[in-house]
Amino acid sequence: MKQAHHPELEEMTLVAVMGALSDPIRIGLVRVLADGRERGWGELRAPVAKSTLSHHxxxxxxxxxxxxxxxxxxxxxELRRGDLDVRFPGLLDAVLDVAHSDDVGAHxxxxxxxxLA
Incomplete structure (x- = not known):
């Protein structure tokens, strides 16, 4: 993997963030990462092929x-919670609250x- 590009705070757009959060698998990944721990890709489990997980x-x-x-x-x-909270105050908490109550991404x-066993 070449050095990955990570948008700077001012480069993050609402359209890009909302688009990324428009998929249940990606919401599930955010739910997993919301505990603040950095995770190895190999630790993550989703009902998709590894290449599809990599895409997400x-x-x-x-x-x-x-x-x-x-x-x-x-x-x-890892989740960029601090950056998201600065750029889009309350957005991540709102998404996580609704995802939890509606069971989005629980798989x-x-x-x-x-x-998942």
Whole structure:
């Protein structure tokens, strides 16, 4: 993986963020990452092919929602909560609240999640 581009705060647009959050898999990934922990891509579980999961992670990164870090051959991802809260105050909390109450993205998790076994 070449060095990934992460939009600066002023480059993040509402249209890009809302577009990235328009998919249940991506909302599920945001729900998983909302705990503040950096996750290895290999830890993430979703009912899609690995290449499709990679696409979803790229969409989130390109919108500025996540930050990806490469360490050797492994990639790690984390939610850019602080940046999102500064640029779009309250948006992430609102999305997460509704996603939780409507169970959107609940089929996405991490490798040790018993719900996905």
């Amino acid at each position: 992670l790229r969409v989130l990164r390109d919108a500025g929602i996540t930050r990806t870090r490469q360490e050797g051959t492994r990639c790690f991802v 996405v998790g991490v490798a040790d999640d018993p719900r």
